[in-house]
Amino acid sequence: MIDPLRELPAADPTDVYRRRDGIFATELLVAALCHLDLFTLLVSRGVMTLDALCEQLGLHRRPADVMMTLFAAMGFVEREGETFRASRVAREFLSADSPWNLEPYYTSLRDRPLCRSMLDVLRTGRPATWASEDEEWACLAATGFVDPRWLEVAAGRGAVTARKPA
Numbered sequence: 001m002i003d004p005l006r007e008l009p010a011a012d013p014t015d016v017y018r019r020r021d022g023i024f025a026t027e028l029l030v031a032a033l034c035h036l037d038l039f040t041l042l043v044s045r046g047v048m049t050l051d052a053l054c055e056q057l058g059l060h061r062r063p064a065d066v067m068m069t070l071f072a073a074m075g076f077v078e079r080e081g082e083t084f085r086a087s088r089v090a091r092e093f094l095s096a097d098s099p100w101n102l103e104p105y106y107t108s109l110r111d112r113p114l115c116r117s118m119l120d121v122l123r124t125g126r127p128a129t130w131a132s133e134d135e136e137w138a139c140l141a142a143t144g145f146v147d148p149r150w151l152e153v154a155a156g157r158g159a160v161t162a163r164k165p166a
Contacts, residue, residue, distance in 0.1 A: 023075070023114070023122060024114070024118075026114045027068060027109075027112065027114040027117075027118050028067055028070060028072075028118045029074075029076075029106075030106050030109045030112070030115045030118075031110075031118040031119045032071070032116050033094055033103050033106050034103060034106055034107055034109070034115075035110060035115075035119050036057050036059075036122075037103075038057065038118075039086050039090045039091075039094035039095045040094075040097060041053075041056060041057070041076065042084060042085060042090065042095075042097040042098070043086045043090070043091050043095040043097060043098075044087040046085060047083045047084070047085045048083065048085075049079075049082050049083055049084075050064060050065055050068060050082065050084070050086055053068070053084065057085060057122075058123060059122045059123060060122065060123070060124065060125030061125075062125060063072075063121050063122045063125060064102075064122060067122065068084055071090075071166065073131060073146035075087055075089055076090045076094060078092060083118045089149075117162065124149060
């Protein structure tokens with residue numbers, strides 16, 4: 001029998017993990033686009049600091065910084081030191097003032113539970129319930145809400161991916 005914590009698979013599962021983790025990035029984009037109208041604000045202001053952005057939108061700094069770092073990596077914002085500006089893609093497709101605005105394409109996703117959780121994290125600074133204490137996960141697994149096999153996979157993820165950065 002294979003011990004998944006002592007033996008490594010032959011293939012690299014990084015891409016499989018990225019597919020699931022990408023869901024969170026999309027939900028954060030939906031929250032920023034449909035609830036905060038973040039890109040329209042950035043277009044109208046030209047350049048904003050993170051602190052000004054947080055004050056204007058009522059966001060906590062730490063999760064907002066994570067969000068803006070993600071959007072810079074996605075090519076939706078450009079970061080210069082402590083300031084942010086909307087990228088050309090954001091100006092053309094993510095701003096309500098653009099004739100090519102794609103926000104209506106995302107509107108049907110705005111009330112999904114994960115999107116609402118993202119918004120709550122941004123506004124309160126508190127961790128989301130899907131990322132909280134181990135005891136909570138164990139409780140959810142015991143009630144059948146979370147597949148207990150998920151906990152096993154999560155425990156083994158580090159062992160599999162530790163050999164190469166994601």
